[in-house]
Amino acid sequence: MKHSWRITKYWQRTPEGYLGSPTEEWTDFSDVGKRVSIEDYLVVEDAYLDAIRRFCIGIGVESLRIQSLERRDSRGYHEGQSLDLYGIERVVRDVLRNVIWCKLVSDSAEVHFGYDYYMYVVSSVDAEAALAEADPLLNIEPFLSPYLPEMDE
Numbered sequence: 001m002k003h004s005w006r007i008t009k010y011w012q013r014t015p016e017g018y019l020g021s022p023t024e025e026w027t028d029f030s031d032v033g034k035r036v037s038i039e040d041y042l043v044v045e046d047a048y049l050d051a052i053r054r055f056c057i058g059i060g061v062e063s064l065r066i067q068s069l070e071r072r073d074s075r076g077y078h079e080g081q082s083l084d085l086y087g088i089e090r091v092v093r094d095v096l097r098n099v100i101w102c103k104l105v106s107d108s109a110e111v112h113f114g115y116d117y118y119m120y121v122v123s124s125v126d127a128e129a130a131l132a133e134a135d136p137l138l139n140i141e142p143f144l145s146p147y148l149p150e151m152d153e
Contacts (some may be wrong), residue, residue: 006143058130
């Protein structure tokens, strides 16, 4: 796919220019109640979910399929399961909370989840205008997803 962006809640950069999180920053759902309140956590989680929906709507994607499903807890999901843009909510929340891991894909778009609230959206269509409408809490920048399959040269 031609276009790829990294979406994260982090804004701090190292002196070398790499994006990262301060040591005191929460980076996992297990930090709720310790480093972050559930209310503040949900604000961030909702922003990620909204960014995915805006991305999909902006490029005309109406549904996504579960791909590369890894279960840490049985939730009734299955490989290839198709979800509309409201049906993805539970899956996205479960991925962000480390209950499961998967990619969400369609013929023209993919959503990849990395560690520590790094997320990548990839598409065959430019989604920059749609992503510009996402919550300014999130840092969105062009970046090649490390979860794309390697291309044969």
